[in-house]
Amino acid sequence: MQRRVVITGVGVVSSLGIGADRFWQSIKSGKCGISVVERIDVSDLPTKVGSEIKDFSPSDFIDKKEVKRMDKFSQYAIAAAQLAVENSKLDINKVNNERMGVIIGSGIGGIETLENQYSVLLEKGPGRVSPFFVPMMIPNMASGNVGIKFGAKGFTECVVTACASSTNSIGDAFKVIQRGDADVMISGGTEAPITRLTYAGFCASKTMSTDEDPLTCCKPFDLNRNGFIMGEGAGILILEEYHHAVNRGADIIAEIVGYGCTNDAYHITAPAEGGEGGARCMRLAIEDAGIKPSDIGYINAHGTSTQLNDKNETAAIKSVFGEHAYKLAVSSTKSMTGHLLGGAGAIEAIITALSLKEGFLPPTINYKTPDPQCDLDYVPNIGRKADITYALSNSFGFGGHNATLTLKAFKE
Template sequence: MSKIENNRNNTIEPRRVVITGMGAVSPAGIGVDALFNAAVDGKCAISPLENEVAEAVNIHVAGLVHDFDAIQLGLTKKQARRWEKFVQYAVVAADEAMKQANLVQNSEDNNESPWQLSDGIDAHRFAVVFGSGIGGMDTFTNESVKLHEKGGKRVSPLFIPTIISNIAAGELAIRFGLKGECTNCVVACATGTQCIGDAYRLIRFGIADRALCGGAEESISDISIAGFANLGALTHESDPLLASRPFDINRSGFVAGEGAGALVLESLDSALERNAHIIAEIVGFGATGDAYHITAPEPSGEGVARAMQMALDEAGFEPSDIGHLNAHGTSTGLNDSTEAHALCKLLDTDKADIPVTSTKGITGHMLGAAGAIEAIVCALSLANNLVPPTAGFAEADPECPVTVLTEALRNYPQKIALSNSIGFGGHNTTLALAPYQE
């Protein structure tokens, strides 16, 4: 591995970066186990959506989070009342990830947080990189109505710090006492993957030793549903089992989903020093721009292919080494065909024969949280020597020349896997993950 020169003419040896904790809130349930079990079983977690706004724009399904009791899941009554849902989802997912990584212990003197960092963990070297594609849409809508009906004096003084998308990162830093770099990246549907990639780089190049990263979203608000529906992006399908069908010839648009995914990343040395359980390793990251259109991907897939190649190059692998692709796979016509052609371009073939899966057949499209949720599924797939199926997929589309699984592929060791995210504005991001080896 080559050394990198910094501006003081010293050299930095790029460090290996591993995953030691993960947490999830998704339509499949609360926790990583619920998510991964649904992924392996190909169990669709999309459910009916019934309200006046959705009915008016002919939308009938969504990836809703059910049975979310913030108090039972560790928030105070004040936090549950004040925090927007995307922040609550982020906190619950992060609690799970930090506990799994064994980086926190019970706090005895802080009523606002049940946690404090475990002994020996340097808070100043612990970053937070956590994003949201949209942020607090429910409060934005409610306060806008209040402004219109009751005047400016009635708008909440907490309106701004409640809705801004960086507030999830800020609240997570406060909750765990993390004093390293604290940032929020917003690149639409690529937000979760970009945040993980940014955190990976902070650790890889020595700016931090650890990072809590991921994404959260509360996209099933009336105004979001109406906006996406009128854009023509959402499916009008009423049967939840047929609504999200990535790469299927009968796909008809994406399903809005909500939730959060959180990952704890560490330098390998830091993880080994405290004898942490290592789930998988992040070995590369790539990010490109299409410079093409604000909503449509560039049809040839050139930008997506470059992002995948960048991740492979950094990891030191060839396209032929890829075990599977956890695709962005939104179940929209343009996105799926573009991503399929990008994979073929990467592999220099007319039809890609490596296994492809899309988690969105289970959860719908969780927007800013999607990349984090999919990275979790990808990491666990590598750790368990399998590739999950794509729920909803039944009939291949000739315009999507990729190999989509309808059943889990088991007993399948892999060298490396890729996880893609693509966002409005032409953002393409790819994580390269590998099983951890000493």
């Protein structure tokens, strides 16, 4: 019999709040975390807004000496992991640390460090490049630093699958516990992509919104959507084997019951026509859970607010669910959080888990003009109560990567 895997703690660092409670209240109220970017000069860029975190102090979570040796993406991960551990009331000192692991994904890792140190190389020469350059930049150091902080000596890795990174990370962590290789996993994703180079690259690809009103620029599934909004931050979940959680009296938030992972094998950036790869991914996640498509009541969509993603994800949902697609609630919380790239799936899995626990569907804000190709129930503008048992969380990434989690409202 497969081991059950439950979520016992969540931690969030985002533009909508530091900590799960503040973040969740912002999501429920439909608050927008997007603002005019202040950390970098965007005056010569077509995109001038982003989900920039204004109130994060790394020294609240990390020794000041260590802060200087970590890129922001690692800082965000450590902070979110500490918040998740505290939220779970997990006593790290009582856990068998050889049975506790870490899987934290990141799409681009320490891009700010790379950008800064390349400037040092050009302006001051190779002798001035930091000896910490490589361990600050490489994407696996979020997992490495979290493992060091909490003494996790078990199964540990980093998943890099673009915008599917953290959903793949959580799915892999789920499987690690399910098959018996760990009892506790610290898992999620992190990203700190608000840099000149990243903005210039995405603007060049014409995938980011050029709307300058931060409160209305991100409008997933709306006819007038014109691109995604960059976000930053981290989401970390504490996953535990069911009996391990129950025996310590943990407050269980939700249960993970299924995971799907596919590739489009189609194009480096565009989704397959009709969302074929995403549809297969959702089917696998539902089959893995041992349920029927009609059991799903809510989908937290990838919903990037780009023309190609939103219409193809809608088509994929229709392909999987048939007539039931029109009875489902589907929302894109990126309308509020922006797109955290490799960290997106983690905060969306957290939102999905809390939605199941509270019986509340978060909204897709800024939805005004229906698109005939996007004709599902996107929970427009205002969230609502709903009694649902099963939900999906979708993430799709460049390279054709697709990842889907099936979550279940927890019952003994």
